[in-house]
Each structure stands twice: as C-alpha cells, then as structure tokens.
Amino acid sequence: MDQPIGVIDSGVGGLTVASELMRQLPKEELIYLGDTLRCPYGPRPKEEIIQYTWEMVEFLLRKNIKILVVACNTATAFTLDQLRQELPIPVIGVIQPGARSAIKMSQNMRIGVIGTEGTIQSKAYPKALQNINSSIRVNDLACPRFVPMVESGVLSGPEAYKVVYESLKPLKDKNHIDTLILGCTHYPLLRDTIQEVMGEHVQIISSGEETAREVSTIMGYQKKLYNGDRVPHHQFYTTGRVEVFRSIANIWLDQPIDILENAKLTIN
Amino acid sequence: MDQPIGVIDSGVGGLTVASELMRQLPKEELIYLGDTLRCPYGPRPKEEIIQYTWEMVEFLLRKNIKILVVACNTATAFTLDQLRQELPIPVIGVIQPGARSAIKMSQNMRIGVIGTEGTIQSKAYPKALQNINSSIRVNDLACPRFVPMVESGVLSGPEAYKVVYESLKPLKDKNHIDTLILGCTHYPLLRDTIQEVMGEHVQIISSGEETAREVSTIMGYQKKLYNGDRVPHHQFYTTGRVEVFRSIANIWLDQPIDILENAKLTIN
Numbered sequence: 454m455d456q457p458i459g460v461i462d463s464g465v466g467g468l469t470v471a472s473e474l475m476r477q478l479p480k481e482e483l484i485y486l487g488d489t490l491r492c493p494y495g496p497r498p499k500e501e502i503i504q505y506t507w508e509m510v511e512f513l514l515r516k517n518i519k520i521l522v523v524a525c526n527t528a529t530a531f532t533l534d535q536l537r538q539e540l541p542i543p544v545i546g547v548i549q550p551g552a553r554s555a556i557k558m559s560q561n562m563r564i565g566v567i568g569t570e571g572t573i574q575s576k577a578y579p580k581a582l583q584n585i586n587s588s589i590r591v592n593d594l595a596c597p598r599f600v601p602m603v604e605s606g607v608l609s610g611p612e613a614y615k616v617v618y619e620s621l622k623p624l625k626d627k628n629h630i631d632t633l634i635l636g637c638t639h640y641p642l643l644r645d646t647i648q649e650v651m652g653e654h655v656q657i658i659s660s661g662e663e664t665a666r667e668v669s670t671i672m673g674y675q676k677k678l679y680n681g682d683r684v685p686h687h688q689f690y691t692t693g694r695v696e697v698f699r700s701i702a703n704i705w706l707d708q709p710i711d712i713l714e715n716a717k718l719t720i721n
Numbered sequence: 722m723d724q725p726i727g728v729i730d731s732g733v734g735g736l737t738v739a740s741e742l743m744r745q746l747p748k749e750e751l752i753y754l755g756d757t758l759r760c761p762y763g764p765r766p767k768e769e770i771i772q773y774t775w776e777m778v779e780f781l782l783r784k785n786i787k788i789l790v791v792a793c794n795t796a797t798a799f800t801l802d803q804l805r806q807e808l809p810i811p812v813i814g815v816i817q818p819g820a821r822s823a824i825k826m827s828q829n830m831r832i833g834v835i836g837t838e839g840t841i842q843s844k845a846y847p848k849a850l851q852n853i854n855s856s857i858r859v860n861d862l863a864c865p866r867f868v869p870m871v872e873s874g875v876l877s878g879p880e881a882y883k884v885v886y887e888s889l890k891p892l893k894d895k896n897h898i899d900t901l902i903l904g905c906t907h908y909p910l911l912r913d914t915i916q917e918v919m920g921e922h923v924q925i926i927s928s929g930e931e932t933a934r935e936v937s938t939i940m941g942y943q944k945k946l947y948n949g950d951r952v953p954h955h956q957f958y959t960t961g962r963v964e965v966f967r968s969i970a971n972i973w974l975d976q977p978i979d980i981l982e983n984a985k986l987t988i989n
Contacts, residue, residue: 477824479854549941556745557934585937586747587950666825669853670938673817682855 454677457482457688458668459518461509464492465604465698466638467524468705470547473665474522475687475708481678482685484516488718489693493600494527495569502571506532508718510540512690518542519677522668526568526636526660530575543671550663551634552581558656559632562586565624565655566593568636569600578636592628596620596637603639606704609646617646625651634658642705687711692718722945725750725956726936727786729777732760733872733966734906735792736973738815741933742790743955743976749946750953752784756986757961761868762795763837770839774800776986778808780958786810787945790936794836794904794928798843811939818931819902820849826924827900830854833892833923834861836904837868846904860896864888864905871907874972877914885914893919902926910973955979960986 458478460471464487471485486509488494494502506528510521520543521536523529529546536544555564566578573595582589598616607613624630633655635641641659648657672678689712691698699712726746728739732755739753754777756762762770774796781789788811789804791797797814804812823832834846841863850857866884875881892898901923903909909927916925940946957980959966967980 477821477853479856543942545942550938553745553934553937553941556937557930584948585745585941585946588747662825666821667938669821669824670818670935671942673821673853674811674813674939678853680852 454519454679455681456517456519457484458520458522459513459516460485460522460524461506461513461528462487462524462638463494463505463528464489465701465705466600468702469638469641469659469661470522470524470664472706473661474668475706477665478669478678480681480683480685483687484513484518484690485687486512486690487692487698489691489698491692493569494525495571495597495600497571499531502527502531503535506536510536512718514540520545520668520672522664523547524638524661524664526577526638527571530572530577543675543677545664545668545671547638547660547664548577548581548636550667551636551658551660552578552585553667554658554663555632555634556582556585556589558658561629561631562588563590563592563628563630565628565630565633566591566636567596567621567624567633567640568593570595570597572636578634592624592630594621594624596640599643600637600639603642604701608642613643613646614650617643617650621647621650630655632656632658635660722787722947723750723949724785724787725752726788726790727781727784728753728790728792729774729781729796730755730792730906731762731773731796732757733969733973734868736970737906737909737927737929738790738792738932740974741929742936743974745933746937746946748949748951748953751955752781752786752958753955754780754958755960755966757959757966759960761837762793763839763865763868765839767799770796770799771803774804778804780986782808788813788936788940790932791815792906792929792932794845794906795839795843798840798845811943811945813932813936813939815906815928815932816845816849816904818935819904819926819928820846820853821935822926822931823900823902824850824853824857826926829897829899830856831858831860831896831898831900833896833898833901834859834904835864835889835892835901835908836861838863838865840904846902860892860898862889862892864908867911868905868907871910872969876910881911881914882917885911885918889915889918898923900924900926903928
C-alpha cells in the first residue's frame with residue numbers, strides 16, 4: 454500500500470490536518486490540494502461548494518490516492534455522504550472524528566462547537582453528536598472573524614485575545630459546556646487563546662488531530678497502511694499563488710515542503 | 722442495524738470496555754461474554770488461548786452480533802489477525818486503539834506499556850507502535866501483581882500504592898516516557914494510583930476508552946450504528962458463577978445489569 458493519502462481543503466486550513474497526519478503516520482506520503490484561489494468556501498452557496506469539491510477530488514483521483522481526507526469542515530458538511538457513495542476509496546471527513554472525540558472526552562455531555570457560518574448553519578455537528586447520543590446538549594456558534602485573523606497571521610497577543618473573547622462570549626456566559634470542538638481547521642492555530650478565554654476546565658478538541666487518528670484507524674483496519682520503511686515525499690498543490698501558499702505552509706508546518714506546481718482544476 | 726455489539730473477555734476486565742461502550746454509544750445493545758471459569762488467560766499457553774477465544778466467538782456468533790470486540794489484551798495479541806481473516810463481521814481488538822491513541826498523545830515518542838506477562842511477551846504493543854512509527858521508543862513491563870489485586874477489590878489506599886509503586890519502579894526510574902498505555906483491561910481501575918506513582922507529566926491511556934472510540938469509528942464508517950431511539954437491553958453472560966460476576970459487575974459498571982444465564986461453551 455505505497456500509494457499516497459489525498460487531502461483536500463478550501464485553502465491552507467487543512468494544513469493543520471496534514472501536519473497531524475505527518476506526525477501520527479510518519480511513513481505515509483501525502484498529496485495535498487488547497488483551493489486557495491476560490492477560498493473561503495464558508496460563505497458560498499451549497500451547489501458551488503459541491504462543484505468545487507468534486508473538481509478537487511477528480512484532480513487527486515488522477516494521482517492514484519488510496520484514501521481521501523476532506524480536511525475542510527464546510528466541504529465535509531456538504532459533500533461527505535455523496536463522496537462516500539460514489540468513490541471506490543475510503544473517504545474521511547473532519548466532522549465525525551471531532552464529534553466522536555468530544556463524546557469520549559465530555560463528562561456532562563454539554564458540548565460546544567465553533568466554526569464558519571456555513572458549517573454552523575449546516576448543523577452537521579449537532580446532527581453527528583445527537584445521532585450517537587440524543588441527550589447531548591449542543592451549543593454551536595459561528596465565529597466569522599477567526600479565519601481572516603488567522604490568515605493575516607494574528608494568532609496570539611492582545612488583538613487575538615480581544616477578538617476571541619468577544620466572539621466566544623455568548624458560549625462562555627450562559628452554558629456549562631465542558632468540551633469545545635474547534636469545527637474549523639484554522640482554529641487550532643488559535644488554540645492557546647481559545648483555551649485562555651474558555652478557561653482550563655473546558656477541554657478543547659481539534660478536528661485535525663482527531664481526523665488523523667481516524668485515518669490511522671480506518672487504514673489500519675483495512676490494511677492500507679504502508680508496511681516498509683521510507684522517508685516519504687509529500688506533494689503540495691495550490692490553485693492559487695505558490696508563493697503565498699508556501700509562506701503560510703512554512704509557518705504552519707514543522708518542516709519545509711515542496712510545492713510542485715500550480716494546480717489547474719478542470720471546470721466542467 | 723439493530724443487532725447487538727458482541728464483547729468477549731477472559732473474565733471481568735472487559736467490563737471496563739463495556740462500560741465505555743455504553744457511555745460513548747448509549748443507543749447500542751451489548752452482548753458480553755466473560756470466560757470467568759477459565760480466567761486468567763494471561764499465563765496460559767498460546768494454543769489454549771486461541772481455542773478458548775474461538776469457543777467464545779462461536780457462542781456470540783449464534784447471537785447474531787454485528788461487530789465483535791475482543792476486550793482482552795491477551796486474546797487480542799494471539800487471535801486478532803485470525804479472527805479478522807475468518808469472520809464475516811468487523812473485529813476490533815484493544816491493542817491497536819491503545820497504540821494509536823498513544824501516538825496521538827505522545828510528544829517525545831517515548832511510550833510505556835504495562836500488561837500481563839502474556840501480553841508483554843507477545844510484543845504486540847511494540848509491534849503495533851513501531852509498525853506505524855519505527856522511531857518510537859517503547860518500554861514495556863509486565864505487572865503480574867495488578868490483576869489479582871484488582872479482582873480482590875483493592876483499588877486504592879496504601880496497599881495498592883505500595884504494589885503499584887514497586888511494580889512500576891523500573892519504568893519510572895530510567896526512562897523518560899511521557900505516555901503510558903494500560904495494556905490490560907483491569908488496570909483502568911488502578912488509574913488514579915498509577916497516575917500518582919508515575920507523576921502528572923505522564924499521560925495515561927486506557928485501552929477501554931480508546932477501543933470504544935474505535936468501535937464507534939468503524940461502525941460509523943460502515944453505517945452499522947443504530948439509527949433510531951431506544952433504551953438498550955444489554956445481555957451479560959459468564960462461564961462461571963453468576964453471583965460472583967454480578968457482584969463485580971455491580972461495582973465496576975455505573976448501572977445494574979442482568980446476567981441472563983450461565984453460558985456453556987462447546988468444547989470441541
């Protein structure tokens with residue numbers, strides 16, 4: 454099983470998932486495609502998100518991937534079921550792993566979820582949580598100011614604290630959640646600030662870590678993990694400008710990466 | 722998918738896995754079989770462990786289970802591959818989930834494993850860990866005094882502390898593990914004492930919690946989770962004396978359970 458793991462995202466957020474995949478599965482090769490040209494997906498209409506996602510999937514299928522990771526909460530919310538039905542390889546999204554981990558961690562079964570407006574409106578997390586345990590109380594909240602702030606490089610300090618504090622205030626004030634799901638792949642970069650605002654008693658769940666774990670579970674179960682020893686050669690593609698992607702990737706990932714070419718997606 | 726989840730164990734230890742399954746998947750029904758008559762499996766020869774495990778599996782297959790959980794580290798070490806090859810339903814052991822969780826949690830990739838002599842001698846944990854990441858340093862240690870102590874009801878206090886301290890000393894002294902896998906389903910009952918002895922900087926991984934999480938992952942992925950709403954009716958069987966099993970189960974589980982009958986396993 455020496456084929457690569459395919460990872461798609463609307464932009465750079467999925468790099469937090471890629472980073473965890475590289476850490477937890479250091480022998481596996483990744484092919485990552487970020488649709489930075491058309492990012493963000495969050496505010497787009499459903500039909501457009503579905504079309505763009507399929508274009509990314511077709512690009513990666515031509516690279517002979519053995520499993521597809523949809524490392525974008527918005528794309529997962531709108532396309533996962535469809536992709537699972539139609540693709541001949543396993544497809545893992547970021548929502549179920551985050552939900553399952555929260556259920557494992559929570560003691561009082563009051564769970565908070567934050568994400569983009571698209572993800573929160575889709576109600577994908579409450580559905581995933583309550584499908585497993587209908588007595589779970591979910592408090593979800595869109596945080597539209599987080600992604601632009603993270604992409605502009607503001608991850609900590611007084612400015613970040615102010616934005617995070619103001620955004621999370623409704624969640625912090627009136628509920629008694631003991632677990633908070635970061636339902637957007639950008640948010641782990643604000644993790645320390647979010648933890649500080651929410652308080653130490655709230656456990657923070659990062660979709661990225663949990664998704665990498667479930668990719669490992671499914672591939673182990675299906676005997677798709679690479680068996681030998683190798684230093685993997687990852688490939689990163691972007692639909693946008695290579696320089697911009699590289700500069701963000703160099704900050705977000707622990708290791709320098711090659712960005713092979715500017716990916717051209719076929720618009721049907 | 723209203724069929725039950727089957728859980729087998731050499732005795733009562735797997736109740737820690739059953740308890741987590743009930744907590745994380747509250748709509749699912751369990752059928753648990755504990756081979757208390759022939760417990761413990763740990764010191765038995767490999768052939769006997771394999772034969773006894775197959776007898777338990779055949780008992781549960783007749784109950785129309787949709788997935789089999791091997792909630793015993795020793796049985797997992799010696800039979801998992803065989804069961805996976807030969808059974809038409811998914812089979813989940815306790816070793817891989819513990820290993821994957823440790824890889825997710827560890828920062829320095831120095832991981833400790835404690836278990837029965839059979840499990841430690843099988844090297845199943847080091848193999849599972851290093852198969853995924855060959856640079857992981859594993860320190861494993863058999864703790865033969867833990868199971869008899871737990872089964873006699875000593876879970877905390879000075880006597881438990883003394884036994885745990887003396888047993889874990891070799892692991893504590895010379896290594897720098899940041900994560901410790903409880904590679905025996907009895908050990909979560911000593912969790913607080915183990916944490917106290919190892920220190921707060923060591924993260925403790927319970928196979929039970931992690932296995933329940935992976936059962937949820939595999940069943941969710943394969944669309945085998947129960948969809949509706951119900952109060953599940955669990956069934957617990959033991960090959961030994963019902964009264965003894967019940968008294969331990971009442972202490973170990975959060976809810977009272979019915980033990981339906983004394984299971985007679987066919988000896989081939």
